[in-house]
Amino acid sequence: MGFKNAPMTTVKPVEGKENLFSPEVRAEIDSWIAKYPEQWRQSAVMAALRIVQDANGGYLTEALMDQVAAYLDMPAIAVYEVATFYSMYELKPVGRHKVCVCTNVSCMVNGSDKIVDHMEQKLGIKLGETTEDGRYTLKEVECLGACGGAPMFQIGTKYYENLTPELVDSILDGLE
Amino acid sequence: MANEVCLRNNDLERPWLLEQYQSRGGYEQLKRILAGEITPAQVIDEVKAANLRGRGGAGFPTGMKWSFISREAPGQKYVVCNSDEGEPGTFKDRDILRYNPHQLIEGMIIAGYAIGATRGYNYIRGEFWEPYMRFQGAIDEAREAGLLGENILGSGFDFDLHVHLGGGAYVCGEETALLESIEGKKGQPRFKPPFPAHFGLYGRPTIINNTESLCSIPVIIEKGGKWFSEIGVANSGGSKLFSISGNINKPGVYEIPMGTPFAELLEMAGGMRDGRKCKAVIPGGSSSPVIPGEQMLDLTMDYDSIQGAGSMLGSGAVIVMDDTNCMVRVLERMSYFYYEESCGQCTPCREGTGWLYRVVSRIENGQGRPEDLELLEDVTRKIAGRTICALGDAAAMPVQGMLKHFRDEFEYHIEHKRCKVGA
Numbered sequence: 001m002g003f004k005n006a007p008m009t010t011v012k013p014v015e016g017k018e019n020l021f022s023p024e025v026r027a028e029i030d031s032w033i034a035k036y037p038e039q040w041r042q043s044a045v046m047a048a049l050r051i052v053q054d055a056n057g058g059y060l061t062e063a064l065m066d067q068v069a070a071y072l073d074m075p076a077i078a079v080y081e082v083a084t085f086y087s088m089y090e091l092k093p094v095g096r097h098k099v100c101v102c103t104n105v106s107c108m109v110n111g112s113d114k115i116v117d118h119m120e121q122k123l124g125i126k127l128g129e130t131t132e133d134g135r136y137t138l139k140e141v142e143c144l145g146a147c148g149g150a151p152m153f154q155i156g157t158k159y160y161e162n163l164t165p166e167l168v169d170s171i172l173d174g175l176e
Numbered sequence: 177m178a179n180e181v182c183l184r185n186n187d188l189e190r191p192w193l194l195e196q197y198q199s200r201g202g203y204e205q206l207k208r209i210l211a212g213e214i215t216p217a218q219v220i221d222e223v224k225a226a227n228l229r230g231r232g233g234a235g236f237p238t239g240m241k242w243s244f245i246s247r248e249a250p251g252q253k254y255v256v257c258n259s260d261e262g263e264p265g266t267f268k269d270r271d272i273l274r275y276n277p278h279q280l281i282e283g284m285i286i287a288g289y290a291i292g293a294t295r296g297y298n299y300i301r302g303e304f305w306e307p308y309m310r311f312q313g314a315i316d317e318a319r320e321a322g323l324l325g326e327n328i329l330g331s332g333f334d335f336d337l338h339v340h341l342g343g344g345a346y347v348c349g350e351e352t353a354l355l356e357s358i359e360g361k362k363g364q365p366r367f368k369p370p371f372p373a374h375f376g377l378y379g380r381p382t383i384i385n386n387t388e389s390l391c392s393i394p395v396i397i398e399k400g401g402k403w404f405s406e407i408g409v410a411n412s413g414g415s416k417l418f419s420i421s422g423n424i425n426k427p428g429v430y431e432i433p434m435g436t437p438f439a440e441l442l443e444m445a446g447g448m449r450d451g452r453k454c455k456a457v458i459p460g461g462s463s464s465p466v467i468p469g470e471q472m473l474d475l476t477m478d479y480d481s482i483q484g485a486g487s488m489l490g491s492g493a494v495i496v497m498d499d500t501n502c503m504v505r506v507l508e509r510m511s512y513f514y515y516e517e518s519c520g521q522c523t524p525c526r527e528g529t530g531w532l533y534r535v536v537s538r539i540e541n542g543q544g545r546p547e548d549l550e551l552l553e554d555v556t557r558k559i560a561g562r563t564i565c566a567l568g569d570a571a572a573m574p575v576q577g578m579l580k581h582f583r584d585e586f587e588y589h590i591e592h593k594r595c596k597v598g599a
Contacts, residue, residue, distance in 0.1 A: 035297075035338040037252075037378060042360035046343050050302070078361070085362040085519075086343030088302050100303075104264045105462055106421040106495055108509050142346060142513055143264035143462075144303050147421035147495070148428045157305035 014070040021067065025055050029071065041072045045082050048072060049089055058098060059090035087141065095130045095137035097175050100154040103140055106147035115151050116140075118165040122172070136172070178444075180407065181415050182272055182279070182391045183431045192310050194317040197278035203323055205397040206282050209289055210331035214397065216247055219290040223393065225401025227413025232258055232349070232386030233461060233491040234566075235479055244373035245291040245381045253293035254377045255284050256358070256384040259300040259307075260342050260349040263461035264513060265493030268417035268429045269387035273300065273307035276391060277314035281337060283393035285324070288335045291383055296335065298387075299354050301342040312339055346517035350565045351384045353519065364521045365565035386491075388417055408434030412478035412489075420445045422496035423452065434478040441477060442496065452498035456582070460490025462510050463570030465577025466503075469496075487577065502597040503582040504589050507574060508533070508540045514571035525568035528559035532575055539586060542593035549579060549586055 020026070032047035048068045053060050065083055069076040083089045090098075099119065103112045116127065119138055123131050130137040146152050149161025160171055185191040185200055197203070208214055214222075224239030245253060257280065261269040272280055284296045300308045315337055318324045326334045340358045342348050348357045352366035355377050376382020392414065396404045405413035412434035418441060421427040425446025432441060438457070448454055454469030459477075465487040467475070475481045482489045497506065515533040520526045532555055535548050556572035563569070579586065588596040 035340070036358075040359065040378060043340070043358055045360040046302075046357070047341060050341070050343070072360075074360070081362050082343075082360065086302075086345050088344035103509070104513060105458070105506060105509055106265055106427075108506070109422050109495070109497055109501055141303075141344075142516060143262060143266075145261045145267045145270050145301065147265050147267050147419060147493070150421055150427070154303060159306070 011069075011073060011075050013073045017071055020071050021052065022055070025051055026071075033072075042074050042078070045072055045074065045079060046086065049079070049083055053089060058094045058096075059092060093130070093134075094139075095135050097135060097155050097172075098137045098139055099172075100139045100141040100144070101127075102142070102144050102146075102150070102152055104143040106143070107150040107152060110150040112151040114165065115153070115163050115168060118168055119172070122169070135175075178415075179431045181395045181404075181431060182268075182276060182388055182417055183429070184395070185276055185279070191275050192277050192314060194278060194314070194321060197276075201398065202278055202394075203282055205394045206285055206289075206323070207329060209286060209397070210329055210333055216290045216292070219286060219397065222396055222401040223290075226392075226396045226404040227401070227408065227411075228389060228392060228396065228404065229412065229479065230386055231388035231392075231416065231491070233263060233463070233488075235489065238385060238389050241373070241385070242287065242290055242383055244371070245383060247290070247292035249292070249381060252295065252378075252380050253291055254380055254382040255288045255291070255293045255296035256351075256355070256372075256377060256382055257284055257296065257298040257387055257390050258349060258351065258354060258384055259298055259304070259311075259387045260354060261301060261304070261387070261491075262346040262349050263463060263491045263493055264510070265419060265421060265458060265461050265495045266491045267419045267421075268492065270304060270307050271417075271429050272387050272391050273304065273311045277311045278318065279394055280311070280387060280391040281314055281318050281324070283390035284337060285328070285335045286393050286397065287383060287385070287390060289333060291381075293381075293383075294334045294336070296337045297340050297358055297377070298337065299340045299342060299348070299358060301348075302344055303342075308339060308341060315339070345519075346513075347519045347565070347567055350567065353565065354384065355382065362519070364519045365567075367564050409476070409478050409480075411480050416477070416492050418477060418492045418494055420494040420496065422494075423449045423498040423501070424496050425449050432477070435476050435481075438475050438477055438494075439473050441494070442473075445496075448496070448498055450498075452500065454496060455499040455501060456497045456503065456506075458493075458495040458497075458574075460488045461493040462495070462513065463566075463573060464488040464490045465573050466581060467577075468581050486580070488573075500597065502540075502595045503578055503585045504536065504540045504595070507578045508536045510574050511536045511571070514567065518567060518571070522563040522565075522568065524559045524562040525571065528555050528568065529571045531555045532559075532571060536575070539589050542589070544586075544590035544593075546590060548590060549583065553579060 032044040036043035348363040353363040511533040515529040560572040
C-alpha cells in the first residue's frame with residue numbers, strides 16, 4: 001500500500017526530557033501519552049499544547065512549541081502545523097478571560113450581534129482584541145454546539161447561554 | 177412516543193451515574209453478549225435489522241458499515257466515536273455525553289465486541305469541557321466496576337476506551353480528518369478509498385460512528401432491531417434526536433420517531449416566537465439547503481421526505497427562521513463559516529469558499545453586481561464534487577438552496593443596495 005502512516009519520528013529523541021516543563025505539566029502530558037499506542041507519542045500533541053498553553057497564561061510561544069516537539073519526539077514543524085491549524089490554540093498573548101462568542105446562524109438570529117456590540121462598547125475593544133489591562137479578550141468563534149441556548153459564549157471551560165446584555169454585565173463583572 | 181432511546185434516562189436524577197444507568201437495566205445487554213447469548217454476527221444482524229442510519233449526517237447504514245470489518249482479521253482494530261459535534265445548529269451529542277454517557281460506553285463496547293476491536297476512542301470537541309468531564313467520569317466508573325479494561329466481567333474479552341479532545345476545527349467531524357487528528361496531525365481528510373474499515377486509525381481497521389448511533393446500540397440489542405426499525409418509517413429506522421433552534425419558543429433536543437411531521441416538532445418546540453411567520457427552515461444543519469417555511473410545514477422528518485424537497489436530514493439540526501430575517505445576511509454568515517473552516521487541502525474548496533463569502537458579502541453590503549448571482553452559481557458548481565471530502569459540497573449547497581428559494585431577496589439587494597426585509 002502506498003500510504004505512509006507512520007509516526008513522524010524523524011527526529012532523534014531528545015535527552016533530558018525531565019528538564020522540560022514543570023513536574024505537574026509533565027505528569028499531565030504523560031497521562032495523555034498513556035492513552036495511545038507506545039510508538040504514537042505524537043497523538044498527545046493536541047493535549048500537550050493545550051496543557052502547556054493553559055500553564056502559560058493562555059497562549060503558546062515558539063519556544064514552548066519546540067519543547068512540546070522535543071518531549072514528543074516530533075519535528076518542530078509538525079507541532080507548528082497543529083498549533084496553527086486548530087482554533088483553540090493562541091499564538092499571541094490573550095487576556096485573563098478569553099470570551100469566545102458564537103455568531104453563527106442560530107446565535108445570529110437570536111441577537112448575537114447585540115451581544116457583541118454590547119461587549120465591544122463595554123470593554124472598549126473590538127472582536128479579536130484584548131483590553132489594555134489584560135483582563136479580557138473578545139474572540140469570535142464558530143458554532144459551539146449549544147444552539148438551544150443561543151446566544152451564547154464560552155469563557156474558560158464554561159458555557160454561558162441565553163445571554164442578554166444584563167446577563168453579560170453580571171457575568172463579566174463577576175470575573176476576577 | 178418520545179425519548180425512548182438515547183434520552184430514555186433523562187427523567188432520572190443525575191442520570192449520568194452508573195448506579196442510575198444500571199437501575200434501568202444498563203450494561204445488561206453487554207452481559208448477555210459476553211455470556212455468549214448473542215454472537216457477534218447476531219449483533220450486526222440486529223443493527224442491520226434496526227435500519228439505523230448514521231446519525232452524524234451522512235446517513236450511511238450502521239450495520240453495513242460494521243460488516244465491512246472481518247472480526248477474524250488479525251491485529252489491532254479500533255472503534256472510534258465521533259463526538260466532534262460542530263455542524264452549525266447541532267447540539268444533541270452534547271446532551272448524550274452529559275446525561276447518558278454510560279449508554280454510549282456500553283454501545284462502544286458492544287461495537288468492539290462485534291468487530292473484534294479491543295480499543296476505542298471517543299473524539300470529543302475541545303470546547304465541550306463539561307461533557308468531556310461527564311464522559312470521563314463515566315469511563316472511570318465503568319473501569320472501576322470491571323466493565324472496561326481487561327477481561328471484562330470475567331469473559332476474557334478486553335476493551336479499553338479513551339477520550340481524545342479536539343482543538344477547534346469543524347473539518348475534524350469528517351471521519352478521516354478525525355483519524356488524522358487523533359494521530360496528532362492537522363485534521364485534513366484522507367482520500368477514500370481506502371476506507372477506514374480497511375485503513376483507519378494508525379492504519380488499522382476501524383469503525384467510526386456518530387455518538388447518537390453508538391448510543392442507540394444497547395437499546396437496539398435489548399428490544400430488537402425490528403422494534404427500533406418500526407418506530408420510524410420506511411428507509412429511516414428508529415427515532416432520532418432533533419436539535420431545534422432559531423426563532424422559536426422552546427429550542428432544545430427532542431427525540432421523536434423518524435417520519436414525525438415537522439409541524440408537530442415545531443409545536444413541541446413551542447411554536448414560532450411572538451407568533452411570527454415561519455419563513456425558512458434549515459432542516460439538517462447549515463450544510464443542508466434551506467427550505468421555505470410553508471413547504472417545510474408539509475414535510476415529515478425523515479430522510480426521504482427531506483430529500484424529496486431538495487435538502488437533507490443531515491444531523492437533524494433544525495434551524496427555524498422567522499420573517500424578520502434577511503436571507504442574504506444569513507447566507508453571508510454561513511458562507512463565512514465554510515471559508516473559515518475549509519482545511520485548505522483542495523483548491524476548489526480553499527479558493528471557492530473565499531469567493532462565495534466575498535461575493536455574498538458584497539451583495540449584503542450594497543456592492544453587488546447584476547452578474548453576481550450567476551457567478552455564485554458557477555462557483556458552487558466548480559466546488560461541488562471536486563474535493564476530497566464533503567466540506568466543499570457543504571459550502572456549495574446552502575448557496576444553491578438560498579438562490580433557488582429566495583432569489584428575489586438577493587436581486588433586491590443588488591438592485592436597491594439594501595435589504596428587502598428591512599431588518
